[in-house]
Amino acid sequence: MMKPFRELINFEDAKIIIMEKTGVMERKEEVSILQACCRVLAEDIVADRNIPGFSRAAVDGYAVRAEDTYGASIKNPIRLRIVDKVFAGDTGSKKIDKAECIQIATGAAMPYGADAVIMVENVKVEDEHIVITKPVYPGANVSPEDEDISKGETVLREGDVLNPSKVGVLAALGRERVVVYSLPEIAIVPTGSELVPPGNKLEYGKIYDINSYTLSSLLMNFSRIHVHDIVEDDEDSMEECIDSLLHMDYIIFSGGSSVGERDILVDIIERKGEVFFHGIALKPGKPTLFGKIGSTLIFGMPGYPTSCLTNAYVLLLPSVKKMARLPHEERKGYAVLAEKIVSTIGRHQIYTVKVRDGKAYPVFKESGAITSMSEADGYIEIPGNVEYIEEESKVLVKYF
Amino acid sequence: MMKPFRELINFEDAKIIIMEKTGVMERKEEVSILQACCRVLAEDIVADRNIPGFSRAAVDGYAVRAEDTYGASIKNPIRLRIVDKVFAGDTGSKKIDKAECIQIATGAAMPYGADAVIMVENVKVEDEHIVITKPVYPGANVSPEDEDISKGETVLREGDVLNPSKVGVLAALGRERVVVYSLPEIAIVPTGSELVPPGNKLEYGKIYDINSYTLSSLLMNFSRIHVHDIVEDDEDSMEECIDSLLHMDYIIFSGGSSVGERDILVDIIERKGEVFFHGIALKPGKPTLFGKIGSTLIFGMPGYPTSCLTNAYVLLLPSVKKMARLPHEERKGYAVLAEKIVSTIGRHQIYTVKVRDGKAYPVFKESGAITSMSEADGYIEIPGNVEYIEEESKVLVKYF
Numbered sequence: 193m194m195k196p197f198r199e200l201i202n203f204e205d206a207k208i209i210i211m212e213k214t215g216v217m218e219r220k221e222e223v224s225i226l227q228a229c230c231r232v233l234a235e236d237i238v239a240d241r242n243i244p245g246f247s248r249a250a251v252d253g254y255a256v257r258a259e260d261t262y263g264a265s266i267k268n269p270i271r272l273r274i275v276d277k278v279f280a281g282d283t284g285s286k287k288i289d290k291a292e293c294i295q296i297a298t299g300a301a302m303p304y305g306a307d308a309v310i311m312v313e314n315v316k317v318e319d320e321h322i323v324i325t326k327p328v329y330p331g332a333n334v335s336p337e338d339e340d341i342s343k344g345e346t347v348l349r350e351g352d353v354l355n356p357s358k359v360g361v362l363a364a365l366g367r368e369r370v371v372v373y374s375l376p377e378i379a380i381v382p383t384g385s386e387l388v389p390p391g392n393k394l395e396y397g398k399i400y401d402i403n404s405y406t407l408s409s410l411l412m413n414f415s416r417i418h419v420h421d422i423v424e425d426d427e428d429s430m431e432e433c434i435d436s437l438l439h440m441d442y443i444i445f446s447g448g449s450s451v452g453e454r455d456i457l458v459d460i461i462e463r464k465g466e467v468f469f470h471g472i473a474l475k476p477g478k479p480t481l482f483g484k485i486g487s488t489l490i491f492g493m494p495g496y497p498t499s500c501l502t503n504a505y506v507l508l509l510p511s512v513k514k515m516a517r518l519p520h521e522e523r524k525g526y527a528v529l530a531e532k533i534v535s536t537i538g539r540h541q542i543y544t545v546k547v548r549d550g551k552a553y554p555v556f557k558e559s560g561a562i563t564s565m566s567e568a569d570g571y572i573e574i575p576g577n578v579e580y581i582e583e584e585s586k587v588l589v590k591y592f
Numbered sequence: 593m594m595k596p597f598r599e600l601i602n603f604e605d606a607k608i609i610i611m612e613k614t615g616v617m618e619r620k621e622e623v624s625i626l627q628a629c630c631r632v633l634a635e636d637i638v639a640d641r642n643i644p645g646f647s648r649a650a651v652d653g654y655a656v657r658a659e660d661t662y663g664a665s666i667k668n669p670i671r672l673r674i675v676d677k678v679f680a681g682d683t684g685s686k687k688i689d690k691a692e693c694i695q696i697a698t699g700a701a702m703p704y705g706a707d708a709v710i711m712v713e714n715v716k717v718e719d720e721h722i723v724i725t726k727p728v729y730p731g732a733n734v735s736p737e738d739e740d741i742s743k744g745e746t747v748l749r750e751g752d753v754l755n756p757s758k759v760g761v762l763a764a765l766g767r768e769r770v771v772v773y774s775l776p777e778i779a780i781v782p783t784g785s786e787l788v789p790p791g792n793k794l795e796y797g798k799i800y801d802i803n804s805y806t807l808s809s810l811l812m813n814f815s816r817i818h819v820h821d822i823v824e825d826d827e828d829s830m831e832e833c834i835d836s837l838l839h840m841d842y843i844i845f846s847g848g849s850s851v852g853e854r855d856i857l858v859d860i861i862e863r864k865g866e867v868f869f870h871g872i873a874l875k876p877g878k879p880t881l882f883g884k885i886g887s888t889l890i891f892g893m894p895g896y897p898t899s900c901l902t903n904a905y906v907l908l909l910p911s912v913k914k915m916a917r918l919p920h921e922e923r924k925g926y927a928v929l930a931e932k933i934v935s936t937i938g939r940h941q942i943y944t945v946k947v948r949d950g951k952a953y954p955v956f957k958e959s960g961a962i963t964s965m966s967e968a969d970g971y972i973e974i975p976g977n978v979e980y981i982e983e984e985s986k987v988l989v990k991y992f
Binding site: 225226228229243244245246248280282299300301335339340341347348354355356357358359360361362363364365366367368369384385386388389390391392394396397399400401402403404405406407408409410412419495496497501504557558560561562563565566568592 | 625626628629643644645646648680682699700701735739740741747748754755756757758759760761762763764765766767768769784785786788789790791792794796797799800801802803804805806807808809810812819895896897901904957958960961962963965966968992
């Protein structure tokens with residue numbers, strides 16, 4: 193009736209094969225820096241100017257020529273005439289001559305001719321003059337024009353993930369657009385005549401398409417998602433669908449839960465490309481298929497919602513992030529198991545748990561149950577050679 | 593020339609005041625479940641049906657009437673006629689009568705009349721009959737119609753943050769749209785005649801607007817950002833701007849770095865609403881203003897890029913997330929300080945560091961330098977009464 197899975201591959205090998213076969217994105221695109229956060233830079237950014245680009249007053253005070261202050265002391269106070277004032281943002285049209293000064297605000301560009309600033313606290317103001325009793329050296333209280341960034345410096349590098357401050361560096365250099373790596377294009381294809389899109393009426397024996405929505409939600413921040421119409425799981429429909437989607441980076445089939453449907457996909461991929469594995473010694477998540485046609489990676493995900501989504505977390509997401517050139521860090525931590533778990537010998541198990549006050553409570557019902565996932569904070573992995581884990585054991589929880 | 597800050601408030605008090613004055617979002621909106629991930633649910637979701645909604649075969653095999661199998665043994669094999677087959681997704685028009693069976697796939701809806709499934713491994717097939725040598729009980733290998741979710745059950749609650757699996761629950765129930773809390777509307781207003789938008793030519797003494805881009809990047813996932821044109825920092829322009837933005841949840845001024853400009857804002861807010869504080873004993877980030885006009889929270893952020901962005905991380909982001917009803921978890925961890933840091937007595941300091949192999953390296957240059965942020969992985973806080981931290985000290989790094 194249905195062909196059994198050929199050889200099951202073990203979970204660790206499946207992960208290795210997927211990551212080995214996943215290339216990194218080479219396509220690039222230009223985006224506005226307002227949309228660039230979290231994207232991966234595809235160019236080195238070399239400063240084409242000094243930042244701030246002019247020397248600035250480092251304190252509120254008076255811009256002077258340092259040489260005019262030499263010799264000042266309490267016995268020999270020196271008077272400099274206040275000829276103007278500048279605020280941050282005033283352009284540099286002002287200048288001073290011998291024995292003059294300009295009132296200046298912190299951050300304002302130094303006037304032409306001035307090479308030092310005397311702090312406001314260190315002067316006395318009399319009749320539009322300042323009176324000083326101490327000399328200053330050239331450069332005193334002045335920030336250099338390349339204080340932040342020097343022209344020619346490589347400030348950001350290809351491969352950097354742009355965060356708010358790196359976007360700020362681009363803005364500081366006056367860049368309004370930036371070249372980043374494109375996001376992977378992913379087609380999600382729900383298959384199976386039992387599926388109905390949410391929002392429509394259900395006949396007896398049919399179920400709503402869940403996986404298109406969970407997969408989209410999981411991947412949308414790292415890729416461009418295209419949800420395909422539901423495809424009948426016969427050979428012609430599947431083949432036509434694949435042929436129409438080979439410009440994608442990934443095609444992800446989800447839904448066909450039986451061995452028979454998987455086989456259609458296997459046959460098509462074997463004919464047009466390569467099947468890397470079909471069936472993992474994993475629970476849930478056994479009926480998983482991974483292959484490639486041309487440059488398009490193809491996943492056949494289990495139809496059951498929990499199997500599909502846990503597989504997407506543990507196998508698909510790391511691949512998509514690798515292709516997108518994004519780091520993939522698992523958030524994990526130890527917890528104490530609240531009750532004994534009995535596992536299946538010979539299959540690596542992904543067991544969903546919720547964590548409260550350091551205790552991990554099993555929430556796994558069965559792989560068809562979306563509530564096995566929706567109540568879970570994360571999962572523990574139980575290797576294939578472990579039959580059970582005792583209550584109160586310390587377990588490593590990987591968080592969703 | 594410039595009025596000094598009135599009383600500086602301490603950093604902890606500033607945080608408390610901001611969080612106290614921040615309300616939570618009451619506006620709601622309906623979105624497609626494809627766009628609902630990471631949003632906050634504004635309704636309880638009560639199941640209006642059982643999920644899956646029909647009883648299913650839990651194994652591949654043959655659907656039977658259990659009573660037809662009673663008495664079967666090796667000595668007394670019982671034969672049942674195979675009248676049909678059903679796959680997952682076939683609708684429930686099929687039925688069996690006495691002494692009949694239907695071949696059934698895992699997950700397929702049980703045919704009318706059948707109440708048990710015999711595993712494919714436990715039958716012999718002969719002439720369109722199955723031969724069984726062991727009885728089954730009613731319900732054997734059958735999953736109930738409410739196995740996943742029971743009608744009337746509250747499956748998701750108002751306030752839940754929708755993650756991929758919770759979106760899956762909505763899909764499972766056939767919900768195509770869902771009511772979520774609206775995102776805070778935030779106007780970002782760059783102020784100051786020294787600012788020029790990136791992409792334009794700079795005159796001497798001017799600088800590019802950085803803060804609009806760093807703030808947008810930081811907040812865009814939790815709010816709707818409206819970047820305003822650059823506003824001159826005179827009273828009329830500022831007041832007109834504020835009046836035009838009082839339908840926002842937040843107005844964030846950034847740019848005016850001098851005490852004088854701050855004062856304009858203080859005067860306007862005092863006249864039209866309330867100033868909660870003006871000036872924090874914080875480095876960088878002292879010239880920070882927080883107030884409210886009507887229901888609109890107003891932040892005056894320091895103009896210097898590092899001051900502005902660190903303040904946004906430590907003061908603004910927690911407020912925006914609270915309003916958006918999102919949890920705000922600080923990612924933190926210990927590291928060993930790679931070199932001695934000298935701090936400023938009397939001001940709480942936010943000191944940016946990069947972390948490599950467990951060592952925290954200071955990257956703070958000065959608050960005007962965007963590179964103080966772009967090279968940083970996070971920051972350490974140095975309380976106002978601490979003058980320096982020795983090399984090799986263990987420090988708590990809060991990550992950006």
